[in-house]
Amino acid sequence: MTPRDERASPRISVIIPTCNRPDQLRDCLTALSRQTCPRDSFEVVIVDDGSEPPIAGLATSFSDKLDVRVIRQARQGPAAARNFGVMSARGSLIAFTDDDCRPAANWLERLLARLDAGGAPLVGGRVVNALDDNIFATTSQLIHELAYEHHNADAKQAQFFASNNMAVDAESLVMVGGFDPAFRVASEDRDLCARWSESGRALVYAPDAEVAHAHHLTLSRFWKQHFRYGRGAWHYHQSLRKRGRGRFARDLGFHARFLRRAGTSLAQRGNTLAIGALLVVWQVANLAGFVYEAIASRLPSAGPAAKLS
DSSP states (O other): OOOOOOOOOOSSSEEEEESSOOOHHHHHHHHHHHHSSSSEEEEEEEEEESSOOHHHHHTTTTTTTSEEEEEEEOOOOOHHHHHHHHOOOSSEEEEOOOOTTOOOOOOHHHHHEEEEEEEEEEEEEEEEOOTTTTHHHHHHHHHHHHEEEEEEHHHHHHHHHOEEEEEEHHHHHHHHHOTTTTTTTOHHHHHHHHHHHHHOOOOOEEEEEEEEOOOOOOHHHHHHHHHHHHHHHHHHHHHHHHHOOOHHHHHHHHHHHHHHHHHHHHTSOOOOHHHHHHHHHHHHHHHHHHHHHHTTTTTOOOHHHHHHH
């Protein structure tokens, strides 16, 4: 990342990467229009990552409720889109969410409270499932919750936050290099959190800063999602290895303990058999994606961009 445009006001810029999901984006903007923060204290920067047709008109419909604008790039993936948004942001603080998320009314207020406490941390909020009647979304939410329990077991030494609910000081983000645009499939947030921690900076969990994730999944989409996560995981571990920061054993520990922890959670839920079966699908999809990317990386005909696309 290169130095960003430094202009005063508003305090915080909300960056939303989007591609071909206008209905979800509309719900996200509606939620942001209900924030308890004063309207002039934040802006919304939508990064259109090659939508067809472009979504500029949708943002215009919210201009009476939000300080919102759209910038557009050729499709490069969400990591590059977030970086592009940061470069265009006017706030000294940055918040990230996704187009299929609905931030709670006090979301920005809670994130700002953590950022204002000092220390220039990377703050991560809580993500909840907005689609309780979707078994695939429910299962993905369970995986997400168990991952947070694993990586953030010590609240004072948190290791990972998802990029759909994250806030940070813009200058510090630029100093650590922002999101790595080479992560075009998944895991760019894991990579950022790892580099942030390696730099000696703190990650702080803010469970009262909540977004509801409305990820409409089918069995096919569930498989593809976790296959992509497996692909991203391979690149994440390769990036760690190159920096001499291998954590593969830690991740194996997560998978080894997962069934026991999942069993405890399933006992408190309905649809136990269906969710249990989908957890098996998740493990297989994740492993398949990891192995696929490991093999693809060895093919001489594929350059880095092709392998990550």
